[in-house]
Amino acid sequence: DSNTESALTSLEEFQYIMERENMRAGNEDKYSLIFHSFADELEVVKDLYEKHKDAPPAIRDMPPVAANIAWARQLLRRIETPMTKLTKMRGFEAILSTPEAKPVIRMYNKVASALIEFETLWHEGWKQAVNASKVGLHATLLIRDEQSRKMYVNFDRELIQLMRDTRALQRMGLEVPIEATSVDVHAERFKRYAVRLQQMLVEYNDVYTMLDSDHAKLMYRPLDILEEYVEPGLTTLTWTSLNVDRYVDTVHGCIEQIRELISKA
Numbered sequence: 585d586s587n588t589e590s591a592l593t594s595l596e597e598f599q600y601i602m603e604r605e606n607m608r609a610g611n612e613d614k615y616s617l618i619f620h621s622f623a624d625e626l627e628v629v630k631d632l633y634e635k636h637k638d639a640p641p642a643i644r645d646m647p648p649v650a651a652n653i654a655w656a657r658q659l660l661r662r663i664e665t666p667m668t669k670l671t672k673m674r675g676f677e678a679i680l681s682t683p684e685a686k687p688v689i690r691m692y693n694k695v696a697s698a699l700i701e702f703e704t705l706w707h708e709g710w711k712q713a714v715n716a717s718k719v720g721l722h723a724t725l726l727i728r729d730e731q732s733r734k735m736y737v738n739f740d741r742e743l744i745q746l747m748r749d750t751r752a753l754q755r756m757g758l759e760v761p762i763e764a765t766s767v768d769v770h771a772e773r774f775k776r777y778a779v780r781l782q783q784m785l786v787e788y789n790d791v792y793t794m795l796d797s798d799h800a801k802l803m804y805r806p807l808d809i810l811e812e813y814v815e816p817g818l819t820t821l822t823w824t825s826l827n828v829d830r831y832v833d834t835v836h837g838c839i840e841q842i843r844e845l846i847s848k849a
């Protein structure tokens with residue numbers, strides 16, 4: 585809690601006693617000190633926001649979009665909670681209506697609005713990114729480097745980030761598009777596909793490593809069949825396809841047959 589909030593909490597606890605006629609004389613000074621403390625706290629929050637708004641500090645174990653929003657919310661709480669108490673507590677009416685208080689109130693409104701807008705912009709930007717990330721689900725399972733001819737698993741790492749932010753933002757009570765929820769529901773399946781495909785490519789490369797020129801001639805037809813089995817992963821199968829496991833099993837079975845043929849050759 586901020587110093588202002590702690591002081592206000594203490595003041596709330598003893599307000600009934602302080603409101604007695606014989607104790608009112610010193611109350612105005614206490615109220616004024618607390619209000620000035622709030623003005624100082626407001627200045628600190630404003631400076632922190634201006635300093636870090638373009639690159640908010642990371643929060644451990646929290647994905648970046650959710651972390652940025654959590655940072656802004658924490659700053660907002662530092663000024664919103666004491667301001668709410670100030671406006672509701674007896675004794676502050678006179679101070680809040682003075683000319684000296686008006687710049688502080690204006691600053692509060694400006695900083696609070698900036699923090700709320702910051703959260704809104706990050707949330708809306710994330711929702712737009714969800715639509716862009718969906719494209720990754722319709723990409724082919726594999727891609728081949730045209731120069732080296734080496735194949736790679738074509739999994740968009742941003743999808744993992746999308747899944748993490750989806751869960752974090754839901755816990756924070758923010759609206760999450762149905763598309764993001766859908767991706768998150770199938771998160772484990774996509775991860776499993778990625779692991780299986782990566783292992784498949786390791787085995788695929790191992791087969792070619794085992795071949796010398798003589799073996800390559802003997803294995804011409806089996807290798808041709810293997811390439812036919814691999815091809816759908818490069819052309820037609822996507823991360824939303826229902827037969828990815830069967831595809832990997834088929835390629836794996838072909839690789840095992842070729843290994844057996846090599847060992848007997």
